[in-house]
Amino acid sequence: MTLELDDLRVRTLGECRYDSPFAEMLATKKTSPHYVHEDDRVLVDDTVSVLLGRGAPIERLPSLEAAGPRRKVYFDPAATSVGIVTCGGLCPGLNDVIRGIVQELTEHYHVAHIYGFRNGYAGLTRQHRERVVELDLHAVRDINNDGGTILGSSRGDQDAEEMVDTLVELGIDVLFVIGGDGSMRGAMKITKEIDARGLDVAVVGVPKTIDNDLPYTDQSFGFQTAFAQATEFIASVFVESQAAENGVGIVKLMGRHSGFIACYAALSNNDADVVLIPEVPFVLDGPDGLLARVEEHVRRHGQVVVVVAEGAGQELLEQEGRTTDASGNAKLGDIGLFLKEKLTEHLTEAGLPPTVRYLDPSYAIRSVAANAYDSVYCVRLAHAAVHAGMAGRTDTVVVRWRRRFVHIPMRLITSHRNQVDPDGDLWMSVLEATGQPASFGG
Ligand SMILES: Nc1ncnc2c1ncn2[C@@H]1O[C@H](COP(=O)(O)OP(=O)(O)O)[C@@H](O)[C@H]1O
Numbered sequence: 001m002t003l004e005l006d007d008l009r010v011r012t013l014g015e016c017r018y019d020s021p022f023a024e025m026l027a028t029k030k031t032s033p034h035y036v037h038e039d040d041r042v043l044v045d046d047t048v049s050v051l052l053g054r055g056a057p058i059e060r061l062p063s064l065e066a067a068g069p070r071r072k073v074y075f076d077p078a079a080t081s082v083g084i085v086t087c088g089g090l091c092p093g094l095n096d097v098i099r100g101i102v103q104e105l106t107e108h109y110h111v112a113h114i115y116g117f118r119n120g121y122a123g124l125t126r127q128h129r130e131r132v133v134e135l136d137l138h139a140v141r142d143i144n145n146d147g148g149t150i151l152g153s154s155r156g157d158q159d160a161e162e163m164v165d166t167l168v169e170l171g172i173d174v175l176f177v178i179g180g181d182g183s184m185r186g187a188m189k190i191t192k193e194i195d196a197r198g199l200d201v202a203v204v205g206v207p208k209t210i211d212n213d214l215p216y217t218d219q220s221f222g223f224q225t226a227f228a229q230a231t232e233f234i235a236s237v238f239v240e241s242q243a244a245e246n247g248v249g250i251v252k253l254m255g256r257h258s259g260f261i262a263c264y265a266a267l268s269n270n271d272a273d274v275v276l277i278p279e280v281p282f283v284l285d286g287p288d289g290l291l292a293r294v295e296e297h298v299r300r301h302g303q304v305v306v307v308v309a310e311g312a313g314q315e316l317l318e319q320e321g322r323t324t325d326a327s328g329n330a331k332l333g334d335i336g337l338f339l340k341e342k343l344t345e346h347l348t349e350a351g352l353p354p355t356v357r358y359l360d361p362s363y364a365i366r367s368v369a370a371n372a373y374d375s376v377y378c379v380r381l382a383h384a385a386v387h388a389g390m391a392g393r394t395d396t397v398v399v400r401w402r403r404r405f406v407h408i409p410m411r412l413i414t415s416h417r418n419q420v421d422p423d424g425d426l427w428m429s430v431l432e433a434t435g436q437p438a439s440f441g442g
């Protein structure tokens with residue numbers, strides 16, 4: 001998809017007429033390499049070749065609205081009520097984002113009410129409406145020390161009309177949705193219903209996913225914490241496989257469609273000899289196949305460590321009728337167990353009966369509290385989301401793009417998936433670190 005400047009303009013509910021609590025502080029600020037003025041824009045592209053290829057004058061180059069506080073805001077802070085919802089799979093940092101939003105709204109904007117919806121979009125339905133909780137500084141005081149989300153989360157479809165009824169009933173002016181691609185699709189349906197009724201309600205998204213599969217963002221929050229956790233499991237199977245006769249360590253990591261966790265975790269401790277990701281299909285048999293590589297490695301080094309993303313090699317698994325979860329996400333076959341079986345069979349036949357150590361850390365990598373780096377990232381995203389919502393931005397997501405916090409139209413975040421580029425430098429680093437060929441079986 002070729003982006004034009006007009007595709008990148010975010011929607012706003014109207015003119016900002018109320019004084020912002022940040023007006024005084026902003027009045028003294030000068031634009032610098034470290035501060036983007038609210039009227040300035042951030043370029044999408046960062047290479048000379050791409051910019052030249054655009055062949056457009058600077059003011060027409062694709063660019064993004066800078067996030068951050070405004071001098072004037074759209075909503076009258078004292079009369080504003082806000083809702084927060086967390087949806088989809090867990091991700092380190094959810095509590096940090098909730099806390100950051102509540103603190104910013106309370107300490108600076110002094111809004112009237114902050115409501116938390118329980119268990120994802122389900123909490124906005126008629127059935128669960130009474131479970132809504134009012135959030136204040138006390139409620140979020142030390143929640144950042146815990147993994148998960150104090151609000152709970154869920155998958156599964158909900159009716160947009162019913163959810164908007166809830167927003168109306170509670171008098172919500174801004175809804176913050178912290179979630180992944182599915183959540184943002186849900187948020188767009190809510191926005192559509194808000195528009196159909198002519199309501200003055202802003203919907204602002206904070207993108208969440210441990211898989212790092214959302215586009216137009218440097219890296220999603222929680223990803224760094226998740227892959228750091230994954231690293232520990234790779235280190236374990238490395239130690240185990242090293243101590244065993246023909247030791248084979250296999251670690252299966254989350255990543256439905258994108259292998260970022262597998263790549264980063266493998267690079268982090270450099271113990272992996274083979275990394276398998278959904279973006280690079282592989283074959284088992286033949287001289288260039290995976291089995292031959294594993295056999296050769298075991299012969300030469302007495303052990304091997306394989307890191308596999310859960311979405312890798314799905315084409316090799318027999319699945320009767322693809323199934324989906326409550327949100328419509330594809331349910332995957334178990335590539336980890338499949339590999340365990342195939343490697344054991346092959347090495348045994350090759351006269352190298354293996355000792356296999358198989359780990360599937362699964363939820364253990366995403367249920368932990370955010371590390372310090374992700375916590376900083378989360379609080380900054382939370383601040384950006386609050387400023388965007390108070391300034392009346394809607395149908396908008398706050399992201400960090402090339403280290404700048406910016407606003408993007410919500411539909412862009414669901415427009416495609418961020419994936420490891422087999423031609424890109426990340427995959428090249430993995431190949432360099434593991435010594436594996438660009439692909440198994442050509
Ligand atoms: N196409 C869609 N339209 C409306 N709601 C959706 C859509 N896809 C997902 N959702 C809702 O968004 C929530 C989270 O989606 P899910 O895919 O489970 O997680 P994530 O947001 O992390 O991708 C669920 O309640 C789901 O029903």
Ligand SMILES: O=P(O)(O)OC[C@H]1O[C@](O)(COP(=O)(O)O)[C@@H](O)[C@@H]1O
Nearest residue numbers: 088089180208209210211254255256
């Ligand atoms: O939470 P569930 O339903 O078991 O789903 C597991 C999936 O959730 C993920 O953590 C991603 O979740 P999201 O789509 O909610 O971001 C994947 O890595 C994993 O495949």
Ligand SMILES: [Mg+2]
Nearest residue numbers: 088180181182
């Ligand atoms: Mg998703």
